[in-house]
Amino acid sequence: xxxxxxxxxxxxxxxxxxxxxxxxxxxxxxxxxxxxxxxxxxxxxxxxxxxxxxxxxxxxxxxxxxxxxxxxxxxxxxxxxxxxxxxxxxxxxxxxxxxxxxxxxxxxxxxxxxxxxxxxxxxxxxxxxxxxxxxxxxxxxxxxxxxxxxxxxxxxxxxxxxxxxxxxxxxxxxxxxxxxxxxxxxxxxxxxxxxxxxxxxxxxxxxxxxxxxxxxxxxxxxxxxxxxxxxxxxxxxxxxxxxxxxxxxxxxxxxxxxxxxxxxxxxxxxxxxxxxxxxxxxxxxxxxxxxxxxxxxxxxxxxxxxxxxxxxxxxxxxxxxxxxxxxxxxxxxxxxxxxxxxxxxxxxxxxxxxxxxxxxxxxxxxxxxxxxxxxxxxxxxxxxxxxxxxxxxxxxxxxxxxxxxxxxxxxxxxxxxxxxxxxxxxxxxxxxxxxxxxxxxx
Numbered sequence: 001x002x003x004x005x006x007x008x009x010x011x012x013x014x015x016x017x018x019x020x021x022x023x024x025x026x027x028x029x030x031x032x033x034x035x036x037x038x039x040x041x042x043x044x045x046x047x048x049x050x051x052x053x054x055x056x057x058x059x060x061x062x063x064x065x066x067x068x069x070x071x072x073x074x075x076x077x078x079x080x081x082x083x084x085x086x087x088x089x090x091x092x093x094x095x096x097x098x099x100x101x102x103x104x105x106x107x108x109x110x111x112x113x114x115x116x117x118x119x120x121x122x123x124x125x126x127x128x129x130x131x132x133x134x135x136x137x138x139x140x141x142x143x144x145x146x147x148x149x150x151x152x153x154x155x156x157x158x159x160x161x162x163x164x165x166x167x168x169x170x171x172x173x174x175x176x177x178x179x180x181x182x183x184x185x186x187x188x189x190x191x192x193x194x195x196x197x198x199x200x201x202x203x204x205x206x207x208x209x210x211x212x213x214x215x216x217x218x219x220x221x222x223x224x225x226x227x228x229x230x231x232x233x234x235x236x237x238x239x240x241x242x243x244x245x246x247x248x249x250x251x252x253x254x255x256x257x258x259x260x261x262x263x264x265x266x267x268x269x270x271x272x273x274x275x276x277x278x279x280x281x282x283x284x285x286x287x288x289x290x291x292x293x294x295x296x297x298x299x300x301x302x303x304x305x306x307x308x309x310x311x312x313x314x315x316x317x318x319x320x321x322x323x324x325x326x327x328x329x330x331x332x333x334x335x336x337x338x339x340x341x342x343x344x345x346x347x348x349x350x351x352x353x354x355x356x357x358x359x360x361x362x363x364x365x366x367x368x369x370x371x372x373x374x375x376x377x378x379x380x381x382x383x384x385x386x387x388x389x390x391x392x393x394x395x396x397x398x399x400x401x402x403x404x405x406x407x408x409x410x411x412x413x414x415x416x417x418x419x420x421x422x423x424x425x426x427x428x429x430x431x432x433x434x435x436x437x438x439x440x441x442x
Contacts, residue, residue, distance in 0.1 A: 018151030029077060029114040031106060032125065033332050034311050036060060040125075041113070043070050043077050043100065049108055050082075051431035060331075062086045062109030073099050079106065085382040086110075092335060103307060105338045112337060114307055127312040131173040134166065135313060144170065147298050151177035156248075156293050159271040163425050164345030167271040168231060170298060174269050175227035182226025182265075185219045190232035197240055202247075204256035220253045224264045225432045233270040233293075234279050238286065268293065273424065303342040303349060309338055310349070317353035327360065330367045340375045343407070343426045344414065351414060374407035404428075406438055 003048040030042040033056075037351065041047065041056040041261055049053040050066040058067070064084040071080040080097045081088035089107040090098040100106075104115040127135050147157055159167045168186060175184040192200055203218025219228060230236075236244065247253050248268070252261035270293050272279075279285035303310065318326040329337075342348055356370050368376070388392045423430045 012100065016129060020410060028118050029100060029102065030116060030118055031056075032116050032308055033058070033111060033113040034308075034338070035112040035329070035331055036110070038125070042118075043115075043275075044072055045072050045077070048082075058108060058111040060110035061181050062361050063111055064109070070100075071097065073097070075099065076101075084108070089335075092339060105307075107331060107335050112334045112338070114146075116308060121151060125308060127309065127316070129232045131169070134169045134173070135309075137306060137309045137312075139301055141307065143301055144173070145297060146296060147174055148177050150296060152174075152179055153403075154178065154267050155295035156267070157269050158276060158293055158297045159269060159300060160275065160297060161271075161273070162302050162345055163273055163421070164347030165300040165302055166346050167300065168229065170300060171229040171231075171269040175229075178227065178267060180226050180267060182224055183222060183224040184227050184229065186229040186231060187219045188231045188290055189235040189258075192235075197236065197255055198243075198256060201240070202243065202253055202255055204258075216255075218253070219256060220247060220264055220266065221255075221262055223266070227267045227269055229271045230268060233273060234272045234274060234276065234285060238284075241286045241289050245286060245292060248289075248292045303345045307338050313349060314353050318357050319348055320354075320357070322357065322361075327363050328365045330365060333366055333370065334372055336368055336375060344411065348414070348425075372406075372410055374410055404436055405440055408433055 033039045047070040051063045052065045067084040068088045086109045106113045415421040425435045
C-alpha cells in the first residue's frame, strides 16, 4: 500500500475532465498551468490554447483568442505559435515552433505552465504536509514512501542528497514515523575533529581527559530509545567508524574512561551529500559499516527535479510570519523561479523567500525586480532544448562567466564565506571557484 501523507495546505489540480481520464496509464506529456490557475492540459497533436475557442481556455487578456497549438515534430510533440499578439515562449525564448520536453517552462501571454510527464494512474497534484512546516509534492512523497512504511520497523536508513534538499528534515520525519519515544539526537560529523567526535558520540567519564570536568553520556546514549542522526557521515574518521560499527553490532557503548558498557536501543539515520558506496570503493568508508547502515537508502531529489513544488513552496514560505495575504507573483517572476536551477535547493528557496518577505512587506504584487542577480538569466543547462526555428525577437544573455561570478558571490554570503560549502552548493570544484575569484581581483 502506498504511503499516505496528510494534505494540509494542498494545492489540487482538477481531475474531473475527459482529457485527464483519457490519459490512461501510459506516460504522457501534459502542461501543469501554474499561473493564473492550477489546471492541466494533456498534449496531443492539434490541441489548441487560447482565450476563446481552444481546447484549453487561458483567461489572461494577454492571451490571444487562438494563441498556440500542439504539433508533431521529430522525436515527439512541439508547440507552434498561431501568430499571437504577445508571443509564445519556451524556457524564456520566444518561438514559432519548439519541441517540448519534461521540465520546459511555457509562457503564453501571462499564462505560465510547466511541462511534466504523467506515468501511471491519474492523481491530482497536491502539496502535502510531510511533517509540520515541511511540504512536498508527488515527486518528494514518492521518494519518501518506503521510508515512511519501514520506519516503524526500526530499519537503519541512509539519506542521500545534495546540500539543502532536506536531509535533516527527512531524518526528523523518519523519527516521527518510527513512533520511538526517545529523543531525536542530531550529530553533524562535518564539524567535529577526531577527538571531539569520540567524545560527542561515545561520551566520557569525569577525568577521562584534561577537560572532562563531569560525566557526559554522549549522543549514542542520549538517543537511547529514539533516533541518532549522523549527518555528513562520510566525514567520520576510519577509527571512529570502527568504534561505531562495534556499537551497532553489540548494541552497547563504552564511554571514554569507563570500563563497563552501557546498553542502548539504537536506531540510526545517516546522511551524506556524496555516495557512500563510492566512498567505500575509494577506501574512505568501511564496507562492513556500510552494510550495517544500509537497511535502505532514500535519494532526495533536488528542487530542480521537482519544479512543480517551487511556486507553492515559495508562496507558503512568503506567508510565514505574515498576518496579511501574501503578494501575488507576476508571470515573468514565476517563469524565472521555475527556470532557475536552485543549486542550494530548499535552503536557498527559504532564504530567498525570507529575504523577499522582509524587503517587500506591503507590496501587493512581486515582479522580476526581486530576483537575485544570478537568478535573472542563468546559463542554460547542457541539455537545454534549442528552438527549431529562429526566435522572433532577440533575448539578452549575460555571459556564463558573469553569471557564475554573481552566483559565487551570493553563495559565499549565504555560507558565511565558506568556500568549500559554496562550491558544493554550486556543484563546481573548489579549484574552479578559486579561479573565478582570482579573476575577479584582476
